[in-house]
Amino acid sequence: MITVDEKKMEWHQGITIRELLDMLENTQFCAAVRLNGKLVSSPSFDTTKIPDNAVIYILPLIAGG
Amino acid sequence: MAEFTLKEIKSLEYVRPEIEKGYTDHSLHVDLSSKEVKINAIEPKVKEKFIGGKGYDLWFMWNSVSGKTKWNDPENAICIASGPLGGTPGYPGGGKSIVTTISPLTGIPIDSNVGGYFGPYTKFSGFDVLQITGKSDAQIVVLIDGIDSKIKLYEAEGLTDDSYTLSAQLTDYFDKEKPVNISVVSTGSAAKHTELGCLNFTWFDAKRKRVRYKQAGRGGIGTVFAHKNIKAVVARWGSVSMKSNNPADFDAMKNVTKLHAGEINELDPKQNRMALVGTTHLVPIMNDHDCLPVNNFKYGQHPEAHNIGEAVYEHIFDKGFDGCWRGCAVACAHGVKDFVPFTGPYKGQKVFVDGPEYETVAGCGSNLGVFDPFFILEMNFYCDTYGLDTISIGTGIAFVMECFEMGLITKEHTGGMDLSFGNRLNALELLHQMVRGEGFGMIVGKGIRKMKAIFAKDFGADAAIMQDIGMESKGLEFSEYMTKESLAQQGGYGMALKGPQHDEAWLIFLDMVHNFMPTFENKAEALHWFPMFRTWFGLCGLCKLPWNDIVPEDNRQNPEPAKVVKHVGWYADFFSSITGRKVSPDDLIPMSEAVYNFQRLFNLKMGYGTREFDTLPYRAVGPVTVDEYLSRIERYDKDLTENYKVDITGMEIAQKVAVLRKHREARYEQLKDAVYKRRGWTSNGIPTVETVKRLGIDFPDVMELLKANGVE
Numbered sequence: 023m024i025t026v027d028e029k030k031m032e033w034h035q036g037i038t039i040r041e042l043l044d045m046l047e048n049t050q051f052c053a054a055v056r057l058n059g060k061l062v063s064s065p066s067f068d069t070t071k072i073p074d075n076a077v078i079y080i081l082p083l084i085a086g087g
Numbered sequence: 088m089a090e091f092t093l094k095e096i097k098s099l100e101y102v103r104p105e106i107e108k109g110y111t112d113h114s115l116h117v118d119l120s121s122k123e124v125k126i127n128a129i130e131p132k133v134k135e136k137f138i139g140g141k142g143y144d145l146w147f148m149w150n151s152v153s154g155k156t157k158w159n160d161p162e163n164a165i166c167i168a169s170g171p172l173g174g175t176p177g178y179p180g181g182g183k184s185i186v187t188t189i190s191p192l193t194g195i196p197i198d199s200n201v202g203g204y205f206g207p208y209t210k211f212s213g214f215d216v217l218q219i220t221g222k223s224d225a226q227i228v229v230l231i232d233g234i235d236s237k238i239k240l241y242e243a244e245g246l247t248d249d250s251y252t253l254s255a256q257l258t259d260y261f262d263k264e265k266p267v268n269i270s271v272v273s274t275g276s277a278a279k280h281t282e283l284g285c286l287n288f289t290w291f292d293a294k295r296k297r298v299r300y301k302q303a304g305r306g307g308i309g310t311v312f313a314h315k316n317i318k319a320v321v322a323r324w325g326s327v328s329m330k331s332n333n334p335a336d337f338d339a340m341k342n343v344t345k346l347h348a349g350e351i352n353e354l355d356p357k358q359n360r361m362a363l364v365g366t367t368h369l370v371p372i373m374n375d376h377d378c379l380p381v382n383n384f385k386y387g388q389h390p391e392a393h394n395i396g397e398a399v400y401e402h403i404f405d406k407g408f409d410g411c412w413r414g415c416a417v418a419c420a421h422g423v424k425d426f427v428p429f430t431g432p433y434k435g436q437k438v439f440v441d442g443p444e445y446e447t448v449a450g451c452g453s454n455l456g457v458f459d460p461f462f463i464l465e466m467n468f469y470c471d472t473y474g475l476d477t478i479s480i481g482t483g484i485a486f487v488m489e490c491f492e493m494g495l496i497t498k499e500h501t502g503g504m505d506l507s508f509g510n511r512l513n514a515l516e517l518l519h520q521m522v523r524g525e526g527f528g529m530i531v532g533k534g535i536r537k538m539k540a541i542f543a544k545d546f547g548a549d550a551a552i553m554q555d556i557g558m559e560s561k562g563l564e565f566s567e568y569m570t571k572e573s574l575a576q577q578g579g580y581g582m583a584l585k586g587p588q589h590d591e592a593w594l595i596f597l598d599m600v601h602n603f604m605p606t607f608e609n610k611a612e613a614l615h616w617f618p619m620f621r622t623w624f625g626l627c628g629l630c631k632l633p634w635n636d637i638v639p640e641d642n643r644q645n646p647e648p649a650k651v652v653k654h655v656g657w658y659a660d661f662f663s664s665i666t667g668r669k670v671s672p673d674d675l676i677p678m679s680e681a682v683y684n685f686q687r688l689f690n691l692k693m694g695y696g697t698r699e700f701d702t703l704p705y706r707a708v709g710p711v712t713v714d715e716y717l718s719r720i721e722r723y724d725k726d727l728t729e730n731y732k733v734d735i736t737g738m739e740i741a742q743k744v745a746v747l748r749k750h751r752e753a754r755y756e757q758l759k760d761a762v763y764k765r766r767g768w769t770s771n772g773i774p775t776v777e778t779v780k781r782l783g784i785d786f787p788d789v790m791e792l793l794k795a796n797g798v799e
Contacts, residue, residue, distance in 0.1 A: 027357075027640065048643040053600050054372050056357075061368065061397070063375030064600065079357045082638040083648055084372055084596045 024076045033074050040067040042078070054081045091245035091256065093228055099124045099238040103213040109171030109332045109665040110134065114147065115214040115238065117229055119315055120161055120221030124238050129215060136783055140170030141198050141625035142682040143216040144187035145689060148196060151220055154692045158191040158307070159314050161222045167206060167272070167320075168216035171666050173628020174207030176327055178344045178661065179351050180630025182207050182412025184288060190306035190585070191282040192479075192534045193562040195690045197306025197585050200625050202411025202420060203288030203299075204270035207628070208233065208322035211331055223316040230261065233324040234268065243318045248276030248522075251438075251472050254289045254298045257319055265325075266291040271298070273319040274309030275474025277521040281532025283483070284309025285476040294407055300441040301411045301420060304476040305588055306563055307534075313474070327413060335667030343660045347633060351416035355637045361419040362409075363401055366445035370396035373449070377719075378569040378595055380454040382508050383485035384558055384706050385715055387569040391458035395448050399460050405439075417632050419444075428465050430515045433472075443467045443477075449567035450481020455488060456508030465515060473522045478588075479534060482564035484514050486535050486557050495548035501527045535559040555705040561586040561695065570707045572722070573599040575610040578758050581703045582614065582772075584686045590631070591618040597649055611761035616650070622679035627662065634658070681782040684766075684774045688784070691773060692792055698772040701759060709751045713740045716747075723747055773798050 024033045026042065039062060043049040053064045056079040062070050072078070104111040112134065116125040129143070137146045144166035151164040165188045175181040184206025190197035209217055212233025219229070226246070230239040247253050254271040262268045271289045278284025286303040303309075334340040355361055359368050370392060373379040377387035393399075404421040411420040423440045443451075443463055451466035452458060470477045484506075490496045491506040498504065504513040504527065520528025530541055535557045542548035558565040563586025570576040576599075579592035594613055597603040604610045624631045635651045642648050655672045663669045670678075690696030709723075710716040716723050717740060727733040727743060731750045735743060763770060767778035773796055779785045793799065 048648075051597075051601050051603070051643060051648055053376065053596050061371050063372050065375050080643075082358055082635070082642065084369075084600075085593060085635040085649070 024072060024074070024078060026078045027080055033072065033076075037072050038068060039070045039072060042072060043067065043080075046080075049080065051083045052080050053084045055079060056081060091243065091247075093241035093243055093260070095239055096242050097122050097124060097238075097240035101126055101213065101236050101238065103233060103236045106211065106331065106333045108335045108667045110139070111210060111213050111215050113214055114143070114216045114218060115209075115231065116218045116220070117238075117240070118221040119219065119223040119227055119317070122240055124240070126214070136681055137685075138170070138626040138678055138682065139215060140168050140173070140183075140628050141185040141187065141622070143168045144185055144198065145196060145682065145686055147216060147218045148187055148189070149685075149689060149692070151218065152189060154694060156189060156693075158189045158194070158311055162220055163189045163311060165219045165308065165311055165315070166216055167209065168628075169206030169210050170626055170628025171332070172661060174210055174327065174332055175340070175344065175665070176329060176331075176412075177348055177414035179347055179416045179633035180412070181415065181628070183624070183628050183630050184303070185625045185628070186286060186303040186308055188306075188308050188311045189693070190308070190563070191310050192307050192536070193586055193695075195561065195585065195693045195695050196686060197308060197563070198625065199286075199303035199305050199308060200590065200630070201286070201288045201303040202290075202301035202630070204290040204412070205272050205288045205320075205322050207327070207412070208270050208324035211324045211327065212322060217320070219315065219317065219320070221315065226316055226318045228257070228318050229320045231320070231322045233322070246318055249472055250275035250287045250474050251298075251300070253319060254287065254300070257321055258289065258291060258298050261321055261323055266298075267293055268323050268325055270322045271319050272321075273474075274312050275472055275522070277473035277475050277518070277532065278309035279313040280524040280529060281475065281521050282307045282310050282534050282537070283476045283479045283532055284311075284313055284474050285470070286312060287471060287474065290411060295405075295424075297439060299411070299420065299422065300471055302471065302476070304478060306585065307476070309474045309476075332665055334665040336664045339660065339664035343657050343664060347654070347657050347661075348414075348416040350639065351633060351637050354640065355417065358637055360397070361417050361632070361636060364397040364404070365400070365419045365421045367397040367400040367443070367448060369445040370448055371398070373568070374453075376596070376600060377572070380449055380485070380567050380569055382456050383454060383489040383556060384565070384569060385489070385712075386718060387571075389453060389458065392453060394458045395452045395460050395463060400443070403460060403464075415630075417630070417637070419632065423464055426461075426464050426468065428468060430465065430512065431469055431519050433468070438468060440464050440468045441471060446567050447477040447481070450478050450485075451514075454481050454485040454567060455514055457511055457514070459511065462511045466518070469515065469518045473518060475518065475521065478566050479564040480518070481567065482558050483531055483535055483538070484517060486538065487531055489556055490542060490548065490553065493552070495553065496542055496546055500546050534562065535564055536562045552711075555711045557704055558706060559587070560703055560707075561700055563587060565707065568593070568595060570595065571709055574754060574758055575604055575613055577703055577708055577755055578610060578614050578762055579617075580707060581755065582701045582759065582762055583618070584683070584690060587707075591621055593617075603649070607757055607761040608765075610758060611765040614762045615765045616676065619676045619679040619683055620650075620655070622683050623658075623675050626679060626682060677782070681784050684778060684782055685784050687768075687772075687774055688779070688789055688792060691796060696773065697796075698759060698763075698770070701772060703755065705748060705752070708755060709747055710744055713744060716740055716744050769798060
């Protein structure tokens, strides 16, 4: 089980951030997430695997300074 | 602490105008030449059209300067205003000041949006806007004392040039018992030797029992301040509450404040964590997306960038509340205590550093090829202390370093200094030279545009290559984002009124990462809406960060998530509740449009403001050099073959660089056409008669200006 934006979701071995975002609605503007407190940016979404019990926050659209 | 004297030379007692619905409806004018102090009523039609903040600043400047006024002429004005919503405790970002003057770098109005308590305190003291003109023979301190209802001018002797110490001394001097009542505006001693001077605006941090700082950094406002011989401008005011603005609908104002602050308190810890890390979260994100400037914007990424991002600064920042306005929930103005510089007059002493923010990290770190968080702290500290803009300093020294590595300048020109990328000690030495008024630092302190001319004329350097790599437009140094792969952001910088600062439009991710605006018309629409809406914050005395750096959890369900529509609605409610002027979200853009177009016309009045000045160095558009092309060869080859349908078979890299350049530069010109059309401007970038009439800024002198420029 993982927590995404404070909602529980099923976890499976090997799931990547990209696969997770594809399962959610309206994530086309997501450029970064926090995975267990650490920033992960979109170029790494395909290769970053989510561990079980992870806590994930989808960051807002990056808006600059 | 050195002794100083303040000799009172003028004192004006006044009846403090009461605040009504966010406004005092009065302006304060100080002429430093004649020592005249005047208080004037602000006409209702000015209030209706220019709203406040930057709008008021520009209106009073317009009436102070002629088209021939230079930055160092006495009639050049420094204007400072908050806005009708500024000074609301608890509303996130609700205490900003906007400063304008004719810039020594650009010759046109520069505007800078800054935290600290000065703007709200000046308003509560009775004045929606402060205008300072003239030039004093002696060093002057101006006091706006709203508690005792007095304006005083002092001749100062013996005050330090060090902006940090000066602010602390004056805070202590003017209200030793309640230092929180004081906000000081000052610059540092490098401002008088350079054209990159900034202003430091203070607030008193009661918990840490020290004066804190935010900077009005851009465009050399501090240089104008120093040239006028102003040592400091001090505002003194007492208690502040949610009723201080005397809002039209207190309950509605309280409600929207609670909603916005509550949301930030709940969501910031889950999103960008700005209350912990400020804007340093942007460093790794920009780096990962190839947008962090490295080595004078040559590259957008570096493997050591993680050393200067949020993961490091989170542990260096001093913990505690860091709002630059009272009760701001974003609270992003972090600092570092007990930092010990390894160079300069503070070498070996413990100091407090206010910052760094993203721009300083990128400008004075990665863009110089340095990935040492403590070096960045030292650059940050000395820039603030000496009164220098960290952005122009970072971008300027990056340009110098690339010129040095290319052999355009040598040790013979730099006074023996090796200024290769990564040379930390010599980068710091340039700052110390600026404050001493000596050496090669004096040339660097003139800014990139003048450096290019000096290097070409005096050192025989190649002017064409310097034009390509010197990251300035309109004379202002670029802020710290890579734009090569975002045409929309190229427009966001190239067509920004004051020069390439990202506060008008930040569209890199929407454009480059998400491909949300594929057509020229899409980009033009964005380059209309976003600059207009961002302008609105400067009219009202607000910070833009709470708008779109923390967003509602359901924001991504909105068809236009970048606009953060829910927050736009809150801002309309906030404006209505304070001013009593009922507005809807759709009304906010036309408010800004009038002031935005007026500023464009102001540029025209000063001899600029047309298409030829909305240019970019090619480094902002594409790869200048062969090795730059090679570093991203797949990307550029793909652009040539897929987007421009070029057969690259058998092409040398240099040839590819040239062909790509031709296409990308043409594309930028097409973007200009689309944006000008959307903004209601001629193809030469001048607002049309129809536009100025629609916006109600068809004043007689505006119409004369248009006619003189062939627009009838």
